Amino acid sequence: MPDFTKIFEYISENEYPFITRLAEAVAIPSVSGESERREDVVKMGTWLSEQLTKAGATDVELKPLGKEDNGLDLPPVVVGRWGTDEKKKTVLIYGHYDVQPAQRSDGWWSKPFKLAIDGDRLIGRGSTDDKGPVCGWLNVLDAHREAGVEIPVNLVFCFEGMEESGSIGLDDLIKREADGYFKGVDAVCISDNYWLGTKYPVVTYGVRGVSYYEVAVEGPKADLHSGLFGGIVYEPLTDLVHVFSQLVTPQGEILIPGLQDMVAPLTDKEDKLYDTLHFDLSELEENVGAKTVLQDSIKKAMQARWREPSLSLHGIEGAFAETGAKTVIPHKVIGKFSIRTVPNIEPRKLDEIVFDHVKKSFAKLNSKNKMEVSLVHDGDYWVTDPHGWSYTAAVKATKEVYGVEPDLTREGGSIPITLSFQNNLNAPVVLLPMGRGDDGAHSTNEKLNLTNFIKGSQTLAAYLHYLAE
16 A cells, blocks of 8 residues: 555645646636637646646657647647656646636636635636646646655656647647657546536546537628618528527427437446436536526436437527627627537537538528538547556545545546547546536636645545556
8 A cells, every 4th residue: 555645745735835836827818719819828838838847847848739720820739757667657647728718707706817715715717627637737746756755657748728629739649649759658647527516526437529510691791780671681690590499409309310319328237327426416406506407316417418418509609799789680690509429429420410400400491591500620429447457546546535435427528539548549548537516617717626626636646656556
């Protein structure tokens, strides 16, 4: 049994410098989805490379990924090493340093890019997704160095700056570096997901995929005055709303023919995995913040979240969305929606039936407007064996810190790059979360509990030692 006393004590006694480092990270508005923030994303990558070097990592590089289709430079992938002993296992640590957009006007209690402390909560954009967990790995390096304890495995770090925008370029980099920088990797650890609730830790063995689509409807050459042209032209927004209404019902039923036929059937063995979860419907409703959950039991809810597809409408570009009353007929609108995919949905087959359904729905309107439907980006689902050697280490580490056997879960969100690591490096991937189910990633007032930041860092440290067994 490894002796974690010195490592755990160092992490527990250094809350202040760890919070200060997280505050520095949150202060950099590294929003990959906004072109005007691209310099900030690159700045964040540079900051992270400096932190890795300061913590003792070697061979730290900023690997370029080229350009986006719009000509904008992609932010670099930050890589680094800790140890090169051929007798030790090598673990690749993945995380991302970009974040979702955030503005105070969205409903934040504090400035989103200034870390605020409210009791046990560390509030700020990226605090839990994914700057907190990334900083957790820096905490692990600091703890081993300062405590004088050897890390029993080699580490390879891979931190990207485009995860929130589809991980553009990373898949190609993994393929290129499979026999280069990433050669010899035995396992991959990702901390970019969350507990089910707020009280019980988990280790995660699967995620849903995601396919993101746009439907563009265009009519007049410019926006029109509704008083002059209302009632005498086909309105693009009206067409789009009707098409959207043919995608999903308010009860979550997807209306695209053939989609449900692709879903893998639920086996008795899989069904039983949902019977032992330390989570209930009231806690799920608490995470939601309202009693609006569709299902009447936690088992049905989790099956809907983990092993069933879902379709969500996200927004309409080009429509009036400010405060006040603007009586305009938009000349072009672009609707955005996504489908979370599960075994055994094939992305290209999904595209085919989505495009066909949207085109047929629009055709029924007999509109004189023009419509186009397109795929923006996609990532496949991923499921693995939760009883492999890497997962055994993750379970032991979690139990070491929290004193309980963690739940084995799948995740409703998507981390498409898991499959790329698994397939290209021929290495098992484990999802070892730091944050809680109510952290509000991608939402207003995103937070990471200080308790989870500290204990999560201890769990990551313990994982490396149990992995070496």
